[in-house]
Amino acid sequence: MPGIGTLFKSLSSFTSQLPEIQMKEAPSTFLGQNTQENILNGIYYLALEGLSGIIGRIKKENPEVKTVATGGWSNIFNKIYDFTDENLIFKGMGTIYFNQIKQKGG
Numbered sequence: 001m002p003g004i005g006t007l008f009k010s011l012s013s014f015t016s017q018l019p020e021i022q023m024k025e026a027p028s029t030f031l032g033q034n035t036q037e038n039i040l041n042g043i044y045y046l047a048l049e050g051l052s053g054i055i056g057r058i059k060k061e062n063p064e065v066k067t068v069a070t071g072g073w074s075n076i077f078n079k080i081y082d083f084t085d086e087n088l089i090f091k092g093m094g095t096i097y098f099n100q101i102k103q104k105g106g
Contacts, residue, residue, distance in 0.1 A: 001050050004073050007043045026076050044076075052080050 002010070004023060012020035021039050030045070032038035055067055069081040070088040078084040085091070 001047070001054070004043060004047055007046070008039075011039065011043070023076065048077060048080070051077060055080060 008021055008023070012018050018039065019036070021036055023040055023044060027037070027041045027044050030041060032041045058067075059065055066082040067080070068088070069077060069084040069086075071086055074081070074084045074086045
């Protein structure tokens with residue numbers, strides 16, 4: 001499934017009249033009031049339903065699986081994951097780095 005950023009870029013790149021739009025939060029309503037809101041809503045709900053469907057299928061086959069969301073978009077879709085931390089990767093890298101310093105006596 002293409003990422004949110006890719007969806008926004010491809011829509012504006014392959015259409016001459018539609019602007020590139022940035023999403024900062026989940027839409028408050030399903031139907032927008034103008035072109036920009038409807039582009040945002042369309043991409044948001046496409047991603048939300050796609051992710052929900054994929055997670056649902058995985059959990060149907062493996063009910064014990066827990067889902068983790070990381071990165072910049074994770075908070076926008078946090079309702080569908082078991083755990084969300086947009087900085088988890090950086091925290092993990094920091095832990096590894098500091099553990100390496102401790103091992104080397106730094």
